[in-house]
Amino acid sequence: xxxxxxxxxxxxxxxxxxxxxQNTYSETWFVNCCEYCKENPNDQGKIQTGNEYxxxxxxxxxLKRNYKRAKKYILEDRETNDSLKQLFENHLLYTxxxxxxxxxxxxxxxxxxxxxxxxxxxxxxxxxxxxxQEYDSANFYFEEALKVPLQHSYQxxxxxxxxxxYILVFKKQYAQANEIYQEIVKxxxxxxxxxxxxxxxxxxxxxxxxxxxxxxxxxxxDSAYVFSKPLxxxxxxxxxxxxxxxLAEVSKTxxxxxxxxxxYTMLNDSLQKQNMLWQVAQEKEAFNIAQKQAELxxxxxxxxxxxxxxxxxxxxxxxxxxxxxxxxxxxKKIKKLNHELNETNxxxxxxxxxxxxxxxxxxxxxxxxxxxxxxxxxxxxxxSDKKVSKIVDSLSLLLDNLLSWSLSQSDLLMVxxxxxxxxxxxxQIELQYQSLIDEKSIQFSVDIQKTxxxxxxxxxxxxxxxxxxxxxxxxxxxxxxxxxxGTVNNESFAVYITxxxxxxxxxxxxxxxxxxxxxxxxxTTGRKSSGLGLMLTKSMIQLNGxxxxxxxxxxxxxxxxxxxxxxxxx
Amino acid sequence: MEKIxxxxxxxxxxxxxxxxxxxxxxxxxxxxxxxxxxxxKVFHKKLPDIAILxxxxxxxxxxxxxxxxxxxTYPIPILFLTNSKDKLSFSEAKxxxxxxxxxxxxxxxxxxxxxxxxxxxxxxxxxxxxTREEATLQLDNKLLIKKGNALVxxxxxxxxxxxxxxxxxxVHTENARFLVQKSLKSFAETLxxxxxxxxxKYVVNINQIQSVLPSDYTFTLKNNVTLPVSxxxxxxxxxxxxxxx
Numbered sequence: 001x002x003x004x005x006x007x008x009x010x011x012x013x014x015x016x017x018x019x020x021x022q023n024t025y026s027e028t029w030f031v032n033c034c035e036y037c038k039e040n041p042n043d044q045g046k047i048q049t050g051n052e053y054x055x056x057x058x059x060x061x062x063l064k065r066n067y068k069r070a071k072k073y074i075l076e077d078r079e080t081n082d083s084l085k086q087l088f089e090n091h092l093l094y095t096x097x098x099x100x101x102x103x104x105x106x107x108x109x110x111x112x113x114x115x116x117x118x119x120x121x122x123x124x125x126x127x128x129x130x131x132x133q134e135y136d137s138a139n140f141y142f143e144e145a146l147k148v149p150l151q152h153s154y155q156x157x158x159x160x161x162x163x164x165x166y167i168l169v170f171k172k173q174y175a176q177a178n179e180i181y182q183e184i185v186k187x188x189x190x191x192x193x194x195x196x197x198x199x200x201x202x203x204x205x206x207x208x209x210x211x212x213x214x215x216x217x218x219x220x221x222d223s224a225y226v227f228s229k230p231l232x233x234x235x236x237x238x239x240x241x242x243x244x245x246x247l248a249e250v251s252k253t254x255x256x257x258x259x260x261x262x263x264y265t266m267l268n269d270s271l272q273k274q275n276m277l278w279q280v281a282q283e284k285e286a287f288n289i290a291q292k293q294a295e296l297x298x299x300x301x302x303x304x305x306x307x308x309x310x311x312x313x314x315x316x317x318x319x320x321x322x323x324x325x326x327x328x329x330x331x332k333k334i335k336k337l338n339h340e341l342n343e344t345n346x347x348x349x350x351x352x353x354x355x356x357x358x359x360x361x362x363x364x365x366x367x368x369x370x371x372x373x374x375x376x377x378x379x380x381x382x383x384s385d386k387k388v389s390k391i392v393d394s395l396s397l398l399l400d401n402l403l404s405w406s407l408s409q410s411d412l413l414m415v416x417x418x419x420x421x422x423x424x425x426x427x428q429i430e431l432q433y434q435s436l437i438d439e440k441s442i443q444f445s446v447d448i449q450k451t452x453x454x455x456x457x458x459x460x461x462x463x464x465x466x467x468x469x470x471x472x473x474x475x476x477x478x479x480x481x482x483x484x485x486g487t488v489n490n491e492s493f494a495v496y497i498t499x500x501x502x503x504x505x506x507x508x509x510x511x512x513x514x515x516x517x518x519x520x521x522x523x524t525t526g527r528k529s530s531g532l533g534l535m536l537t538k539s540m541i542q543l544n545g546x547x548x549x550x551x552x553x554x555x556x557x558x559x560x561x562x563x564x565x566x567x568x569x570x
Numbered sequence: 571m572e573k574i575x576x577x578x579x580x581x582x583x584x585x586x587x588x589x590x591x592x593x594x595x596x597x598x599x600x601x602x603x604x605x606x607x608x609x610x611k612v613f614h615k616k617l618p619d620i621a622i623l624x625x626x627x628x629x630x631x632x633x634x635x636x637x638x639x640x641x642x643t644y645p646i647p648i649l650f651l652t653n654s655k656d657k658l659s660f661s662e663a664k665x666x667x668x669x670x671x672x673x674x675x676x677x678x679x680x681x682x683x684x685x686x687x688x689x690x691x692x693x694x695x696x697x698x699x700x701t702r703e704e705a706t707l708q709l710d711n712k713l714l715i716k717k718g719n720a721l722v723x724x725x726x727x728x729x730x731x732x733x734x735x736x737x738x739x740x741v742h743t744e745n746a747r748f749l750v751q752k753s754l755k756s757f758a759e760t761l762x763x764x765x766x767x768x769x770x771k772y773v774v775n776i777n778q779i780q781s782v783l784p785s786d787y788t789f790t791l792k793n794n795v796t797l798p799v800s801x802x803x804x805x806x807x808x809x810x811x812x813x814x815x
Contacts, residue, residue, distance in 0.1 A: 403654055407654065407655075407656050412656045412657050412658065413655065413656065413657070414655045414656060414657045414659075414660050416668050416669065418668050418691075418696070419696045419697070420687070420696065421696070421697055421700045421701045423701070424683055424700050424701070427679075428677075428679045428680050428683060431677075431679050432677070450701050450702075451697065451701045451702075453696060453697050453701075459655050459671075459673060569696075569697035569698075569701060570701075
């Protein structure tokens with residue numbers, strides 16, 4: 001009896017834990033949680049590279065009993081939800097024998113709302129209690145597991161039935177146990193699960209052995225033995241051989257006992273060898289994985305390096321582009337500035353010409369006149385005084401022009417617009433030019449209403465009229481005619497300076513206000529004019545808010561037309 | 571009838587000399603100074619009707635400073651003299667906007683014109699004097715009258731009477747008369763209450779009446795000029811007469 005109990009135990013351990021070659025319910029459960037396996041049913045047993053396959057690799061490692069690797073993969077997993085990962089870690093603990101911890105965790109999950117997890121938790125709690133030989137508790141949780149309203153897989157049903165039968169055997173309720181075993185055999189046969197059939201036959205044999213029904217036990221052990229022949233599960237085979245050997249011993253058939261013992265020893269050896277091979281294979285695989293990982297790391301490193309370089313190049317390109325655009329902008333600016341500079345330079349050169357000729361030569365003439373005066377001892381006093389005064393007048397106009405021009409160019413010219421009487425201003429200028437007009441016997445008249453006020457800067461207007469009149473006198477021959485007249489023209493008052501002079505050629509008229517074109521024209525005395533006055537006139541009139549036009553007089557000569565806002569105070 | 575009084579601030583004595591030559595015949599120069607401090611002293615000795623100030627004196631814009639002083643103590647029209655109309659020269663002048671200014675060198679016509687314009691701008695009547703031959707401009711209690719090229723002034727209360735002459739008027743003072751291009755009616759409207767119309771042809775300053783002869787319906791002024799009273803104004807004359815007596 002004592003011996004038989006020992007035998008029995010050896011068999012019991014066999015069926016509750018040792019299903020190495022076939023997936024248990026729990027393992028299948030983890031596989032079912034794997035998205036990758038659902039999508040690629042053909043790759044179910046293969047390790048994949050990459051963090052995204054961590055869960056898959058974990059359950060594959062579990063299946064291959066490589067718990068360390070499984071643990072490693074589960075720690076790497078970033079995608080699966082925490083409750084699944086914890087369940088898996090817990091299952092690892094349980095498998096490695098840290099049952100108390102596992103049990104505590106499973107107990108904490110008893111009230112979960114996830115039915116799938118609930119079924120798993122109850123089933124495994126049952127197994128835990130069974131291992132600790134707390135059969136009532138085990139039975140309770142198995143019943144609970146069965147109560148969870150989910151479809152029972154064949155594996156689930158078989159495992160629970162097998163465990164329940166085992167508990168019944170232990171409680172010596174053999175008839176009920178036998179019933180369950182027969183049921184298992186029936187379903188296993190339907191599923192063609194030879195492994196399960198062999199296991200159950202062996203268990204039935206054990207149950208009969210326990211009841212001292214050796215004949216019946218032998219029949220079942222023999223059946224198990226026959227069925228186990230094509231199987232590769234060495235452990236199962238060796239257990240059956242060992243059981244047969246014990247039975248033979250008990251029934252004193254020593255010959256067959258020795259034979260079975262021999263077979264048992266052989267199988268055990270193979271089993272150990274297989275285990276060793278298994279270990280070697282595992283180490284090799286671990287090495288391969290490490291290598292793969294190293295390759296992967298290298299690849300990742302290369303990829304990262306590539307990324308960094310790409311980003312760097314992109315950044316350099318971007319910065320280059322920005323600088324390029326800035327450069328283009330700057331170039332444009334420089335071009336524009338160059339253009340402006342060119343223009344200013346032309347104006348400057350023109351101004352130098354003016355200073356050199358128009359300014360220097362009259363001053364030189366003045367000097368000469370004074371020298372002559374000393375030599376002649378004031379003999380021609382009056383004549384030279386007239387000459388001096390003429391030169392000084394033209395110099396004064398030129399200086400005023402130069403100053404006004406430079407002031408307006410540097411935006412320093414004060415413009416003070418106000419109403420002022422038009423005739424009176426023109427009359428003042430007329431008085432300044434009286435001697436020149438008389439000298440050339442020019443018929444001069446001003447035909448403007450005295451009560452007209454115009455709006456603008458008075459001094460600027462004076463410069464304009466002075467220049468216009470100066471030009472008119474210069475280019476009008478002796479006994480010519482100059483008329484300054486005015487008419488109301490829409491909102492503004494138009495002042496006309498009409499002369500009977502030599503006129504301006506059409507070509508020159510077009511660009512008359514442009515200093516760049518060298519359009520110097522000889523006046524009636526053969527002297528050249530710089531054109532500064534006219535150019536200045538244009539910009540001054542614009543500052544004054546008026547307009548200026550120069551046309552050829554159909555009767556010969558030129559008409560200058562200046563328009564300004566006006567009012568009449570008559 | 572008096573000459574218009576002018577004050578000059580100018581650091582160049584030659585320039586002062588030229589100004590004097592141009593102005594002395596028709597204007598009275600009440601004083602001149604060559605710097606700010608002297609200017610302040612001279613200015614108050616005899617208060618002028620207009621000030622001519624050089625902007626740059628002794629390298630500083632003392633003219634602008636002095637203009638501010640005038641504006642604060644005795645506001646009269648100011649005419650600036652300057653060498654160029656650049657913004658820098660006027661940069662410190664704030665209260666004298668818009669400025670009356672004249673570019674050097676000055677010539678008689680433009681100087682006299684500028685003085686007229688300065689008075690016109692002061693009373694906001696540009697063109698009142700400068701566009702007419704025989705024109706007047708009322709400035710405070712004075713009447714500025716254009717006489718030829720020059721301006722003279724008459725204190726309004728010194729006028730004896732004004733005589734209508736078609737579209738013009740003769741303004742009679744104690745011993746002179748001058749023509750004004752203005753109708754008697756429009757002229758009388760601008761005068762104070764002591765000017766009364768006693769005849770179609772005359773507006774009389776009643777303060778200058780010496781005596782009234784009710785029998786002849788005439789009255790005699792302090793300069794012994796006797797004027798008639800029209801019939802419809804006789805009652806008025808008697809009223810005035812009783813007031814005077």
